[in-house]
Amino acid sequence: MFMKGNVIFVARISTLQNRIKIIVLVVLIILFAFFLFYRANNTYVESQIYSMNTIMEMKIWGRSANDVADKISDLVNQLNTLFDDYSPYSEVSRINSNAGLQPIEVSNDTLQIINLSKDYYNLTKGKFNIMMGVVSQLWGFKNNSYRIPSEEEIAEVKNLINIDDIIISQNTIYLKKKGERIDLGGIAKGYTLDKIYKILEESHINSALINFGGSVLTYGDKEWKIGIKNPRGDGIIGILSVKGNNFISTSGDYERFFVENEKRYCHIFDPDTCKPPTVAVSATIVGENGAETDVYSTAFFIIGKSSEEMADSAGVRLVGFDSNLDTFGNSGGLSIFEKR
Amino acid sequence: MGIPEGSLFLKKGDLLFLIIVLIGLVTFMLVRFANFSAEAKNVEVKVDGTTKLEVPLKQSTARIYSVVSSEGSLSFIIDKERVYVLESTCKDKLCIKEGAISRVGESIICLPNRITISIVGEKNEVDSTTY
Numbered sequence: 097m098f099m100k101g102n103v104i105f106v107a108r109i110s111t112l113q114n115r116i117k118i119i120v121l122v123v124l125i126i127l128f129a130f131f132l133f134y135r136a137n138n139t140y141v142e143s144q145i146y147s148m149n150t151i152m153e154m155k156i157w158g159r160s161a162n163d164v165a166d167k168i169s170d171l172v173n174q175l176n177t178l179f180d181d182y183s184p185y186s187e188v189s190r191i192n193s194n195a196g197l198q199p200i201e202v203s204n205d206t207l208q209i210i211n212l213s214k215d216y217y218n219l220t221k222g223k224f225n226i227m228m229g230v231v232s233q234l235w236g237f238k239n240n241s242y243r244i245p246s247e248e249e250i251a252e253v254k255n256l257i258n259i260d261d262i263i264i265s266q267n268t269i270y271l272k273k274k275g276e277r278i279d280l281g282g283i284a285k286g287y288t289l290d291k292i293y294k295i296l297e298e299s300h301i302n303s304a305l306i307n308f309g310g311s312v313l314t315y316g317d318k319e320w321k322i323g324i325k326n327p328r329g330d331g332i333i334g335i336l337s338v339k340g341n342n343f344i345s346t347s348g349d350y351e352r353f354f355v356e357n358e359k360r361y362c363h364i365f366d367p368d369t370c371k372p373p374t375v376a377v378s379a380t381i382v383g384e385n386g387a388e389t390d391v392y393s394t395a396f397f398i399i400g401k402s403s404e405e406m407a408d409s410a411g412v413r414l415v416g417f418d419s420n421l422d423t424f425g426n427s428g429g430l431s432i433f434e435k436r
Numbered sequence: 437m438g439i440p441e442g443s444l445f446l447k448k449g450d451l452l453f454l455i456i457v458l459i460g461l462v463t464f465m466l467v468r469f470a471n472f473s474a475e476a477k478n479v480e481v482k483v484d485g486t487t488k489l490e491v492p493l494k495q496s497t498a499r500i501y502s503v504v505s506s507e508g509s510l511s512f513i514i515d516k517e518r519v520y521v522l523e524s525t526c527k528d529k530l531c532i533k534e535g536a537i538s539r540v541g542e543s544i545i546c547l548p549n550r551i552t553i554s555i556v557g558e559k560n561e562v563d564s565t566t567y
Binding site: 115116119120123127143144145146149150151153240305307310311312314320321322323324325329330331332335336344345346348350351352380 | 482533
């Protein structure tokens with residue numbers, strides 16, 4: 097009897113031990129699977145790229161965040177070699193230095209962005225004009241030697257900003273007159289963000305936030321809080337609340353400017369006067385297309401408060417500030433904006 | 437009683453054991469995440485995209501920092517929970533004109549020097565800023 101009882105006791109312990117082992121194993125497997133799943137879906141990448149004479153900051157959440165960040169870097173660097181008119185080797189610089197001389201063969205992206213710019217010239221009634229490069233140069237913004245040009249100089253330069261002087265033939269671009277200069281500064285960031293948006297859509301990521309020199313792309317199903325830089329002080333002047341995927345772009349007179357005789361001269365010029373506009377200090381556009389958003393922020397910064405109706409018909413949301421820092425904009429823009 | 441000897445079916449004691457293990461793990465994770473979500477604001481300095489310095493925004497006394505990059509250098513001050521650039525070797529001095537930053541999500545960018553100074557923390561008022 098004693099022997100038998102002892103054997104049963106040992107058998108009980110061994111089954112209990114087995115059961116514990118199995119439980120521990122199952123728990124570990126579940127946790128490990130959960131950990132892998134969590135890690136894959138919560139990959140987070142944050143990176144900065146200096147390109148196109150500005151900085152791009154990206155934050156990407158999701159499974160293929162690393163791949164996407166690499167693809168974006170490659171894209172931005174590649175487009176920079178085409179669009180950057182500060183580099184003498186870019187396609188745009190080669191078009192400019194061959195103005196009045198010969199057509200230059202260009203890549204698809206350069207063709208596309210210039211065609212698009214011509215369309216937006218018409219849509220903005222000439223307020224967005226990529227031929228303003230020569231004006232910017234005249235005022236010293238291309239080499240940081242700012243000066244106020246004479247009226248004669250301005251009259252002269254007005255002959256060199258005709259958008260129809262951009263001759264597109266097959267895959268070549270030619271500027272008719274010597275001295276003419278294409279400057280994609282008002283559209284290149286937006287165009288790049290549109291291409292980034294395509295990369296994001298084709299990838300396995302949850303959300304992303306790209307800030308390309310102040311032009312923002314929000315991607316992902318959540319509410320984003322985007323601050324608008326205070327044009328005349330520290331920090332932000334208010335907050336935009338936008339849902340889902342959006343492009344947000346701002347043009348202002350506080351980023352690059354010089355002051356002479358207590359008057360401020362900024363780096364954006366009204367094509368009609370070839371002088372910096374003074375009706376607004378900043379204009380922010382929220383839209384569904386990067387290039388469009390970028391372009392309208394420049395055009396509406398030049399036009400000021402009276403652009404509210406144009407914003408409605410263009411289907412974009414506008415929030416702007418005049419020189420008293422009073423808010424203007426269309427109902428779409430004002431409804432998502434909260435001034436602080 | 438109803439459970440046969442040696443069965444893999446969970447007994448009351450086993451279930452208790454499982455629950456204790458899970459509670460332990462969850463507590464461990466909560467404690468870890470709680471540490472991360474402390475409401476501390478930090479000043480983060482990046483040079484050419486790489487983080488070089490991260491210090492608390494709250495300092496007992498004003499502190500001046502120097503940052504050197506391959507392109508140049510700048511110095512900034514952290515004073516009364518505000519950060520601003522004092523001097524920079526860059527041409528445009530936009531980093532100085534930028535003024536002071538104090539809220540999470542705000543940053544000062546010196547493009548020529550490839551230096552960014554940002555306020556970072558868990559509780560950010562904005563996700564990003566358009567300018």
